[in-house]
Amino acid sequence: MSGNGNGNGKRKKVWNLAEHGILWKRVLDYTSKEIKDQAQTLVMQLQAAVQPADALQGLLLDRIAAGYLRKRLLLDGEASIRKHKEESLAPSSGRTSPRVAFMNPFVTPEISLRYEALLDQAFHRDLILLQKLQENGRALPALETKNSRKPLPGLIEADAKSDVN
Numbered sequence: 001m002s003g004n005g006n007g008n009g010k011r012k013k014v015w016n017l018a019e020h021g022i023l024w025k026r027v028l029d030y031t032s033k034e035i036k037d038q039a040q041t042l043v044m045q046l047q048a049a050v051q052p053a054d055a056l057q058g059l060l061l062d063r064i065a066a067g068y069l070r071k072r073l074l075l076d077g078e079a080s081i082r083k084h085k086e087e088s089l090a091p092s093s094g095r096t097s098p099r100v101a102f103m104n105p106f107v108t109p110e111i112s113l114r115y116e117a118l119l120d121q122a123f124h125r126d127l128i129l130l131q132k133l134q135e136n137g138r139a140l141p142a143l144e145t146k147n148s149r150k151p152l153p154g155l156i157e158a159d160a161k162s163d164v165n
Helices: 023-027 033-050 055-089 109-136
Strands: none
Touching: 023 033, 023 055, 033 055, 055 109
16 A cells, blocks of 8 residues: 555455455355355455455365365265265154155265366465466466557567568
8 A cells, every 4th residue: 555644545356255256255145154254254264365356266165165165065065965874774762754765966075076176276276376367376477469669578479571361
């Protein structure tokens, strides 16, 4: 932040996961207040740990948070299904109603394991990308404008004579 200290100076706009994050918020649309509170804490800790310098780093951080929360919900759902199955298969204690086994067609072990593996791959890929962005600063140089005659560093410019039509 720069300026004279009276609030009239220019502020550096920092990307904030709690404010600007979209994906992690959508993951929590139908969850309990407890999980939403834990997600808010996670988001604050991620923001403090990473301190994204721009929107690109912020978007990767948003994807990381969303992937982590999806995995958390997946594992919570599996645990809930197992608990419900065990309770429904336990011997009835004076109940007269028939036992019903809970089956969720979308959470078979095969699908669940594949989904978990995909979440892990995306999580690790995004972590690596974020780390590389932070190590290298801005990954892309500013683009050349039409009025600018100076070539971008690292690019090879073709001669007008060598153009083949």
